[in-house]
Amino acid sequence: MSKLVAPHGDLPRYHQISNILTERIELGRYAIGDLLPTEQDLCAEFDVSRYTIREALRRLTEAGLVRRRQGSGSQVVANKAPANFVHSMRSLSELFQYASDTVFKTTAIELLVPEPEVRPYLGETADEPWLYVEGVRLEADGRTPIAFSRVFINREFEGIAPDIPGVGGTIFRLIEQRYGVTVEDVEQEIRAEPMGKYAAKLLGSSTRIWAVRVIRRYFGEDGKILQISVNYHPADRFSYSMHLRREGAKGWV
Amino acid sequence: MSKLVAPHGDLPRYHQISNILTERIELGRYAIGDLLPTEQDLCAEFDVSRYTIREALRRLTEAGLVRRRQGSGSQVVANKAPANFVHSMRSLSELFQYASDTVFKTTAIELLVPEPEVRPYLGETADEPWLYVEGVRLEADGRTPIAFSRVFINREFEGIAPDIPGVGGTIFRLIEQRYGVTVEDVEQEIRAEPMGKYAAKLLGSSTRIWAVRVIRRYFGEDGKILQISVNYHPADRFSYSMHLRREGAKGWV
DNA sequence: TGGGTAAATATGTCCGGACAAATTTTCAGT
């Protein structure tokens, strides 16, 4: 029954329930890190259908209080609604500190689509097609595959595509020279993700494998995305190292 | 029907439909101010249930393209995802920037081996034993585990080991103060690897999980390895992005 | 024409069921 709780006068049932659950989270009955009761249990407790419970849980998710995962459950990630929903993205390591110094060594690239296709970049919300090239990054011997790369280029620069000599190499120099466009901003993301079968096969694996995925978005002056590069570094082969200097004791020790 | 559109490979139906509708809005087929077809009409057009249509429309609403009103209909209010998105990305990076500054302050380390053992570091060729400590990196709440860490310290500095207050924190300050040894170089390696059950369990998972593994080796003056740290960041929690400015052409193009 | 009311329309809330997909658990073996 839970009475003197939250304002659920004539609110819809799912709203009332999300209020109750929110209160429980705030009061610590469901602590951070805990799993909420399963949908089925909540259905039983509140005597409503699964739809109503899911609607309530959706509210909690949108509020950033809960993270839901298929097969796993609903986990409490915050005990009060964060000012920014992004907070629910748990992350972080001290990598930030010097990740900007990251330098990926360039090696040879074998182009798999020498005549660039026009495809949508699945990771983007918009379905606008991009110039699309993919390649395998090779070791110095020119034979051993190291990583699989995809590069999506803004169609505005269509003309230059066929000249692309390598991923992460000189594409931008070309764009800059031909179009006078300068890169203003770069956004980088690193994840561990399973690699598609196709890409995996190119790297010598017959099945899907895990990889470190590095996504980079290059922005132009007006915030327009110029290029997106996606690199898959297979877990068993990927290993990049970099050296850091100790200037100014940035705090990484 | 509509084929050459959007990326709807194996996306859920409601996702495919929201992509299609988004496209129509972007291309002006549904102009700003217009009312979208009613749910019923959309159900008929795409031959799906109302649930699916509503799920698709919810996506458009959350993207800020559409406003829905009971009794009235679904009205187009923007023809492209509002700059809000970019904005949130920017604040995201700012958030991370902030996070990177505060990680060390807010993160606690729970030592699992307060009395350091002497073990070989498996990743090294030599089987010379290292001082060995492991711990769980916790969030500010002191309860939520974020990452699992192992630290191997050169036995030369054995004496200081018990004082280790945290991983990535002050170990080196101690070494420096006591032995006058300065870090000359740091080498970092990132991989995706499965995490052992033991480590995984410490992070709240009862089974084996994948993780981004970060290995760092700290070198002294003569190239001697002073310390090795190994951090496991569970795949589903690890994901960071950041912005890079283009100053001095650091070589990332 | 203006105003009020009823009917039609459109989205909101809610149910019960079914199967799919992801994750965790269990268990046996090394």
Next chain:
DNA sequence: ACTGAAAATTTGTCCGGACATATTTACCCA
């Protein structure tokens, strides 16, 4: 402790239906 495979669990997707509620439209009347 690690590996591998099967079983159990949990959320995700999707259906068809029902009624509630807000808004718009149609219509009648002064």
